[in-house]
Amino acid sequence: MPLEIQVIPCLQDNYGYLIHETSEDVWAVVDAPEAAPLKAAIDAAGGRLDLILVTHHHDDHIQGIPDLVAAYGARVVGHGADAKRLPALDVAVSEGESVQVGAERATILDVSGHTIGHIAFCFEGAKVAFTADSLMALGCGRVFEGTYAQMWESLKKLMALDPQTQVYSGHNYGAANGRFALSIEPENAALKARIEAIAAADAAGEPIVPVTLAEEFATNPFLRAGEASVKANLGMEGAEDGAVFAEVRKRKDSF
Structure with missing residues (x-):
């Protein structure tokens, strides 16, 4: 595959990413939670960085960008509508x-x-998506600036991608997300298996990303709002999918 992707653990539970597009030898980073671990990876790979792709304005995704720009002269790419809050x-x-x-x-x-202005970078040819804090591993981001309906519409955009898309998200909240997901679907065998895999990865110090969109469909309660079994578990038979999503998100907020 022409895209080689390194998962770079940052801060307490963030992920940054170093991408190498091999056919034209282009290097890019997706988000920069902190500079030091990313610089170590960049320098070990030859010391070049061409692009920084920014998903949203939160400090734990952008605070390393000024140091990376100063060190490598990389060009910064982000949502123009949110430019005032971005580097x-x-x-x-x-x-x-x-x-x-x-x-x-x-x-x-x-x-x-x-956030308002959060973007995802979807390499549809390579079947890779960088979703940061929208679709997360076994979860989704807390709705800070938008509405539940808006977040559901955003997730639906990602759900329309090829199911074999490899999803690279912004944090390792896997263990906590798994505990919550079990409260929604305690009998989901695929979910139980994924929780075990996350625990094994954490114990080994390995990242819990990427994961296929298909696996998220099978285990992520936020993507399963349309499932009859989920609606039944919530006592929401016949409810619209968006309303079910909102209920799941509210439950997670207070879990």
């Missing part, structure tokens, strides 16, 4: 546009909800 952008993008990373093209999806 200085060299390339402003919006939904439906794309950014080239060498020969690979990332389509921009606006996945607002967690």
Whole structure:
């Protein structure tokens, strides 16, 4: 595959990503929770960085960017509509546009909800999506700035991707997300198996990403709001999917 992706653990539970597009030898980072671990990975790989792809304005995703720009002269790509809250952008993008990373093209999806102006970078040719704090491993981001309905619409955009898409999200909240998911679907065998896999990865110091969208469909309660079994467990038979999502998200907020 022309996209080689390194998962770079940052801070307490963040993930940053170093991408190498091999056919044209282009290097990019997705989000920069802190500079030091990313710089170590970049320097070990040859000391080049061409692009920084920014998903949203929260400090734990952008605070390392100024140091990376100073060290490597990388160009910063982010949502133009949220430029005032982001580091200085060299390339402003919006939904439906794309950014080239060498020969690979990332389509921009606006996945607002967690924040307004949150974007995902979807390399549909490579079947890779960087979703940060929208769709997360076994979860979704807390709705800080948007509405539950908006967050559901954003997740539906991601759910329309190829089920074999590899999802790279912004944090390792897997263990906590698993405990909550069991409260929604205590009999979900695929969920139980995934919780065991997450525990094993954590014990080994390995990342819990990427995971296929298909596996999220099978285990992530926020993507399963349309399932009859989930609606039955919540006593919401016949409810619209978006209303079920909102109920699941509210339950997670107070879990």
